[in-house]
Amino acid sequence: MKISKQEAEHYIWGDQCDGWHLVKKGDLSVIHERMPANTSEVKHYHQHSRQFFFVLSGTATIEMEGEEIVLHPQEGVEVAPLVPHQMFNKSSEDMEFLVISQPISKGDRIIVE
Structure with missing residues (x-):
């Protein structure tokens, strides 16, 4: 089945960051994400x-x-x-990326203090 960003399920996370679920299955997730300038996600691991x-x-x-x-x-x-990580956009422009997770990361995220 063909999928486009315009038709994908959209959500907002963090400091006005966007995500679009391109593939959302139990064993595989593909998300197109956008982070505005000077934003970050929280440090975590799966x-x-x-x-x-x-x-x-x-x-x-x-x-x-x-x-x-x-x-x-x-x-x-x-x-x-199990590897702690944190994504940043330290630039003055939007940044877009794909995040591919196997299995899906929903419910699998542990915040690192």
């Missing part, structure tokens, strides 16, 4: 979900295990289960 973040536009900074990794368009990084 008990079971393995994730892959792939930047479509803008510049992302992801912190994993105390190290910051800068991702430019057409670059990505895999995050294994």
Whole structure:
């Protein structure tokens, strides 16, 4: 079945960040996300979900295990289960990326204090 961002289920998270569910199944999630300038998500990890973040536009900074990794368009990084991570948009422009999770990450997120 064909899916487009315009037809996908939309939600808002964090500081006015957007998400669109492109694939939403029990064993696989593909989400197109947008983070405005100078926003971030909370630091967390997943008990079971393995994730892959792939930047479509803008510049992302992801912190994993105390190290910051800068991702430019057409670059990505895999995050294994149990690895604390946090996504930032430290730039002055919107950033868009895909996050692919297997199995889905809903209900699997543990916030790191």
